[in-house]
Amino acid sequence: SSSNTESWGSRVGLVLAMAGNAVGLGNFLRFPVQAIQNGGGTFIIPYLVCFLLMGIPLLFVEWSMGRFGGKYGHHSTPFILDSMSKQAFWKYIGVFGIFTNLAVAAYYCYLESWTLGYIWHSVAGTFDGQTRDEVANFFTNYTSLSDAQPIIFWVICLLLNTWILSRGLSGGVEKVAKIGMPLLILFGVILAIRGVSLQPGTNNALYAGTDGLNYLWTPDFSTIWSPKVWLAAAGQIFFTLSVGMGSIQCYSSYLRSRDDVALNAMSAGWMNEFVEVCLGGAIVIPITVGYFGIDGMLELVNKVGGLGLGFRTLPFLFQQWGPFLAIAASVMWFGLLFFAGITSSLAMGTPCMGFLQDEFGWKRENAAWAFGATVGILGLPTVLFFNYGVFDEYDHWAGTVSLVVFAFFEIILFAWIFGMKKGWEEITRGADIKVPIIFKYIIQYVTPVILGWVLIASMPANWDKIMNTGLYAQIAAATDPAVIANLEKTIMYQNIARIGLLALWIGIAVLVYIAYRKRLREGRFTH
Numbered sequence: 001s002s003s004n005t006e007s008w009g010s011r012v013g014l015v016l017a018m019a020g021n022a023v024g025l026g027n028f029l030r031f032p033v034q035a036i037q038n039g040g041g042t043f044i045i046p047y048l049v050c051f052l053l054m055g056i057p058l059l060f061v062e063w064s065m066g067r068f069g070g071k072y073g074h075h076s077t078p079f080i081l082d083s084m085s086k087q088a089f090w091k092y093i094g095v096f097g098i099f100t101n102l103a104v105a106a107y108y109c110y111l112e113s114w115t116l117g118y119i120w121h122s123v124a125g126t127f128d129g130q131t132r133d134e135v136a137n138f139f140t141n142y143t144s145l146s147d148a149q150p151i152i153f154w155v156i157c158l159l160l161n162t163w164i165l166s167r168g169l170s171g172g173v174e175k176v177a178k179i180g181m182p183l184l185i186l187f188g189v190i191l192a193i194r195g196v197s198l199q200p201g202t203n204n205a206l207y208a209g210t211d212g213l214n215y216l217w218t219p220d221f222s223t224i225w226s227p228k229v230w231l232a233a234a235g236q237i238f239f240t241l242s243v244g245m246g247s248i249q250c251y252s253s254y255l256r257s258r259d260d261v262a263l264n265a266m267s268a269g270w271m272n273e274f275v276e277v278c279l280g281g282a283i284v285i286p287i288t289v290g291y292f293g294i295d296g297m298l299e300l301v302n303k304v305g306g307l308g309l310g311f312r313t314l315p316f317l318f319q320q321w322g323p324f325l326a327i328a329a330s331v332m333w334f335g336l337l338f339f340a341g342i343t344s345s346l347a348m349g350t351p352c353m354g355f356l357q358d359e360f361g362w363k364r365e366n367a368a369w370a371f372g373a374t375v376g377i378l379g380l381p382t383v384l385f386f387n388y389g390v391f392d393e394y395d396h397w398a399g400t401v402s403l404v405v406f407a408f409f410e411i412i413l414f415a416w417i418f419g420m421k422k423g424w425e426e427i428t429r430g431a432d433i434k435v436p437i438i439f440k441y442i443i444q445y446v447t448p449v450i451l452g453w454v455l456i457a458s459m460p461a462n463w464d465k466i467m468n469t470g471l472y473a474q475i476a477a478a479t480d481p482a483v484i485a486n487l488e489k490t491i492m493y494q495n496i497a498r499i500g501l502l503a504l505w506i507g508i509a510v511l512v513y514i515a516y517r518k519r520l521r522e523g524r525f526t527h
């Protein structure tokens with residue numbers, strides 16, 4: 001706690017920073033793609049159930065855990081968790097809360113940098129006169145690094161994050177959120193209206209934007225019990241709310257011990273869902289369907305996967321508005337994404353910075369550089385081997401699975417070890433709303449059971465992934481030697497990515513162990 005005595009500037013600033021943490025590329029790019037990959041109407045029911053039964057309870061839990069640990073001068077999950085129990089092992093569960101942020105930041109910052117690249121290309125007129133398919137293919141070009149530009153924008157993005165982080169919470173993070181969040185909502189509303197009102201024949205669209213909405217909102221019960229869909233829905237809820245990550249605990253550890261958490265948590269959480277469901281669900285899917293139809297959209301997503309859909313399809317729409325408006329609209333859309341992204345990647349930087357400051361007395365600036373450098377090293381494979389699925393591999397293990405694992409353990413700690421009686425006191429102390437008592441029981445019984453079910457039920461699919469079962473099947477079915485060579489390379493890079501992530505986790509655990517020994521030597525207790 002020596003060098004780390006920051007706090008938030010104001011309540012509005014805190015809520016906007018927390019909303020900025022949550023509202024991110026997940027809302028505009030990841031949500032639509034997850035929904036599409038999991039059948040649209042099949043996805044949305046598990047998604048909403050996960051929000052109510054896991055998302056909201058975990059927001060209460062994480063906000064209050066963070067404020068609790070903050071009292072003892074902890075700003076990252078290893079020692080926040082440690083302060084809640086006498087058992088030594090919880091601090092190693094807390095390793096996830098640093099690990100995930102670094103590993104997600106590693107691919108997230110690359111994604112964030114595409115927005116700068118696309119603004120650049122829109123202004124430079126790259127898309128002028130291109131056909132629908134040319135615009136879509138440009139993304140493949142961009143990410144296959146046919147020139148050095150994507151790397152330059154990526155480095156700019158890393159430096160920008162590092163610089164803002166080095167300016168601290170109220171001086172850096174909070175300021176960016178106060179400018180970025182209102183702009184983002186304004187741009188989002190404009191684009192959502194455009195998406196939903198797209199009609200065949202206008203703007204050269206072939207289908208209606210509302211076809212896309214129907215695809216998403218017509219419930220489909222045929223695969224409702226598929227564990228894969230539930231893991232994806234749970235993963236998306238965690239990712240989008242930033243729960244199961246450690247970044248909420250970090251932000252709320254800078255609260256004072258009697259500050260409200262209940263209302264703040266709900267404000268930021270519901271703001272995120274509004275942006276995701278009402279804006280994020282009404283831009284990429286309707287506009288893509290408008291130009292490609294449902295089948296075309298499915299093909300785009302399945303062929304190349306991942307989060308690039310909003311880059312492949314929107315610039316073509318903007319082209320229909322003439323050169324000047326096309327630039328304005330691109331700046332609006334990619335600017336929106338940029339603000340959404342940076343307020344989130346800043347949040348990913350704070351847990352590891354807090355850890356270095358608390359445990360090793362690092363100065364904030366140096367801690368920010370440590371974050372920038374780590375993310376640069378970890379991110380390099382996602383940049384260089386993007387087309388071998390490394391990026392999606394990070395997103396699966398760090399951006400989906402480990403959130404669910406961490407959330408499962410932390411809620412057991414909170415409700416059963418720390419104890420629900422004390423836990424409920426933490427949630428309600430200083431609360432500016434009356435938290436419905438039902439959440440006490442949901443947190444204690446329902447959330448852990450669903451989390452446990454999702455974890456166990458998704459094990460076979462995860463095992464197949466580790467064994468590369470799907471890729472080997474593709475190899476067995478392929479005849480073209482070039483295709484086979486490509487698949488073999490994919491397997492190799494994905495294995496390397498997994499080993500790298502594992503090494504990161506172990507590295508952080510070793511640092512936690514060293515920090516713990518140091519505390520014992522110095523007689524600094526965690527609580």
Ligand code: PHE
Pocket residue numbers: 021022023024025026027101104239240241242245247344345347348
């Ligand atoms: N919630 C953010 C999004 O939706 C992502 C994020 C993950 C932010 C982890 C902070 C920490 O894009």
Ligand code: NA
Pocket residue numbers: 021022023024026027239240241242272276
């Ligand atoms: Na989000």
